[in-house]
Amino acid sequence: MQFHILTLFPEMVENGLQTSILGRAIQKGLIGIHAVNIRDYTQDKHNKVDDYPYGGGAGMLMQAQPVYDAWKAVAKPAEGKKPVRVLFMSPQGKTFSQEMARELAQEEELIFLCGHYEGIDERVIEEIVTDPVSIGDYVLTGGELPAMVMIDAISRMVPGVLKNEDSGVTESFQENLLEYPQYTRPEVWEGKKVPDILLSGDHARIDKWRLEKSEERTKSLRPDLYEKYDLPGRALEYLLKDKMLHMDMIEDIRRGKADILAVREDGVLTKDRSGGAYRITAKTKDAGERLLSLTDPTGAVYV
Numbered sequence: 331m332q333f334h335i336l337t338l339f340p341e342m343v344e345n346g347l348q349t350s351i352l353g354r355a356i357q358k359g360l361i362g363i364h365a366v367n368i369r370d371y372t373q374d375k376h377n378k379v380d381d382y383p384y385g386g387g388a389g390m391l392m393q394a395q396p397v398y399d400a401w402k403a404v405a406k407p408a409e410g411k412k413p414v415r416v417l418f419m420s421p422q423g424k425t426f427s428q429e430m431a432r433e434l435a436q437e438e439e440l441i442f443l444c445g446h447y448e449g450i451d452e453r454v455i456e457e458i459v460t461d462p463v464s465i466g467d468y469v470l471t472g473g474e475l476p477a478m479v480m481i482d483a484i485s486r487m488v489p490g491v492l493k494n495e496d497s498g499v500t501e502s503f504q505e506n507l508l509e510y511p512q513y514t515r516p517e518v519w520e521g522k523k524v525p526d527i528l529l530s531g532d533h534a535r536i537d538k539w540r541l542e543k544s545e546e547r548t549k550s551l552r553p554d555l556y557e558k559y560d561l562p563g564r565a566l567e568y569l570l571k572d573k574m575l576h577m578d579m580i581e582d583i584r585r586g587k588a589d590i591l592a593v594r595e596d597g598v599l600t601k602d603r604s605g606g607a608y609r610i611t612a613k614t615k616d617a618g619e620r621l622l623s624l625t626d627p628t629g630a631v632y633v
């Protein structure tokens with residue numbers, strides 16, 4: 331997979347991605363890092379790439395021309411191939427996630443556009459950017475660190491980059507579950523012992539223990555993720571406690587006729603796939619109303 335990074339600081343990106351796992355992936359030819367210095371494309375005789383913003387305001391803006399020409403130098407769509415996606419690193423973009431990393435890892439090539447100073451002339455952003463992406467709700471001084479963060483997360487989803495082919499897909503955030511706790515030698519450290527079960531050699535019980543720990547952790551540390559975890563399993567667990575009352579909801583889920591929108595300790599919310607009607611079951615009126623607040627104002631059906 332080829333990454334092109336349009337930046338004013340190519341050495342920052344090149345140096346930052348040469349070590350450890352990514353360094354090895356580059357050497358093996360699994361990924362390629364091609365940093366393009368936007369300054370090399372300026373037509374200004376003093377090598378300038380920025381100027382004052384029209385209308386006034388603080389700081390300088392990167393000019394459209396050098397950015398556009400740097401992009402043209404790498405974005406040569408091959409015959410019959412779709413244009414290469416251009417990811418613009420910006421706090422205004424969609425928030426980067428594991429799911430996005432997995433999706434972007436399917437591409438053969440990606441272009442990262444890193445801004446600096448107060449930003450980039452809007453016209454070139456409109457012209458070339460396909461995906462504005464943010465790495466979180468904070469403002470950095472430039473797009474290089476976000477690009478490096480994303481390249482790291484995307485690269486580990488590329489087959490062969492991780493030694494254990496499994497580990498890119500079976501860890502934190504896969505299936506909306508955090509990873510279980512891990513231990514290595516010694517067996518006792520500072521009086522703290524490794525849980526006995528991990529020394530038992532009983533792999534079925536170890537897997538069960540790990541899943542339980544993952545669920546516990548996710549529930550307490552990231553309740554937002556836990557809400558999305560194993561919705562069918564958790565919905566059925568709730569509904570089967572009163573099979574008669576929930577017959578319709580159970581059938582709809584089993585036949586794939588309803589989407590499960592929320593499963594809580596005190597209720598379940600589903601939405602019919604064809605008609606769009608909601609069904610709510612809840613232990614209390616308050617719990618029902620909390621679930622109702624997640625729906626559109628039309629089509630709610632109480633059970």
Ligand code: ADE
Pocket residue numbers: 418419420421463464465466467468469470471472473476
């Ligand atoms: N550039 C500056 N801040 C950023 C952020 N949070 N994400 C992506 N690009 C940025």
